[in-house]
Amino acid sequence: MLLLLIGSLTFTVVNAQDGSGELVSKKGFAILPEAGDIGLGINAVPVFGYFGNMMNGTAGNNISYNFVNGTNTIYGKYYLDATTAVRARIRLAKASTFDKEYVIKDLDVPDPLALVEDIYQIKSCNVQLGAGYELRRGKGRLQGFYGGEVLISYATGGTNYIYGNNYSPDFTTPSTTDFGTNITANGRVQETKTGKTVGMGLRAFIGTEYFFAPKISVAGEFGWGFAYVFTGRGEVTEESWNGTEIKTTVTKDLGGKGYNLDTDNLSGAIALIFHF
Template identity: 35%
Template sequence: MKKIILVALLAISACKLATAQETAASQETVELRSKRGVLILPKKGEYAIGFSADPVLLYLGNFFSGGNQAPAVDYPSGFSNTVLGGRIGNAFTGKYLLDDHTAVRARFQFNFTKATNKYIVAANNDGTANNLAPQFAEDKVTIRNNAVLLALGLEKRRGASRVQGVYGGEILLGFNKVKEKADYGNGMGANFPTPVSYENAYNRIPGADSTTSRWTEYNHGATFFAGVRGFAGIEYFFAPKISLGAEFGYTLGFASKKSDSVKLQAMNNTSGNAVEYEAKPTPNNSTGINNFGLGLDNFNANLNLHFYF
């Protein structure tokens, strides 16, 4: 009788243990879903796109406060000679989930801008013009700014709730080039060795004769950037497959900027014609910049918004 009771107790204990293990296993595989049964967290094989959430939050704040500013994604026109990976904070992000807790990601910023400034100046006057009917000419300055910034990395995440911790590392590469070109309405020649031009035409370039030569092309030295960055942050899924998050990172990077160069226009005293020549760096001008360092980014606590699908 005692043996039967002992066997029964052992059987009951084994059943309870098996039930507990099944419950624990089922709890580990529970998937977080919305009230409508939609999965909230991203899964293996899904993609994501993201960008800075600051413009959207600004719009919502203006909406409830009576403002009417529409959301706009405003990216930097370029990047300075910096070693901080946070400069790419305002960029589009793409992700692909290798598994539920690992993703490869790419962030990129491609900016190609062209701006033209126009200046109205007095036309060259040979002394025969009618002062009561003055004539004018137009000077134009065109500025081209090309910037490419790219980050490739691996992202890991932890957590089973709406709040996910993210961390990982990435490689940063960048290039920035600015070029300015001036087109003058008044030509330079024997009759007009110093033609009327907009106010900065003759004093734009340090080290050049500011009374007899004017600039026609200004090439800002190209900047190259490379670095590695480690990051950590938080991502909160406030809706199914939609998250709001922020991250901080430390970047070890190197930036190199070449020296500027400029083309000038001036009179050739021998031929009596206007000529264009390239100015060389002078002792007072920088011949390039090299930066190397380690720094923390995202001091402004910029937020990002991601959509998974």
């Protein structure tokens, strides 16, 4: 269905060449990218799937503007000239969410109307950056491209717990909200930190791109690259009552590291690229 749609769209645009030999549409618009153009890629499958389903009357049909390979990374190009371009990938994500719950305040004389707050915070950070150089060749609408790129990633996260009731000689098991991961055999968690994960990679790529309309194309590629990933030590901070006072325990893991050398197909993505 995807090939049928591309073919039908291409058939409606008549090829022509101006006096310089540049490939143009019937209305005189350049079909291939030019120096200074920017290319922005999205996942082609939902778009062409929508038009295909529209033709066969599929119920509940919808369209979406998705990232190229499902990793929330923006994919783009800047053309230095008709045969060379620089590529970029970028994702900058930081999140913090809170869950607040009321719990009865610990008092010598319990009062169901006296409440305090327990707070559960989740934090995360995810950065993915890539830069590359692309060479292009081909005739007509079908273009081939190849080149190399450098990839860098960074990720970290953690949780914080703030409790309304503290440990004390009178309340050695303070009333506490069970958030699902904070209650332990000996006490309760105050904080967790995931080890900082840093990744670095080098990747060579080669692919094909077909322009079925002026400066609108579908593309796919294969790659071969090396990636090294290092994860620092994470830790969990726990508090408990040891019989006379509050005891704080910090447990650390060992982290890890690894590498990968392999071929890839950009997670099987088919990109729909708009040039402007």
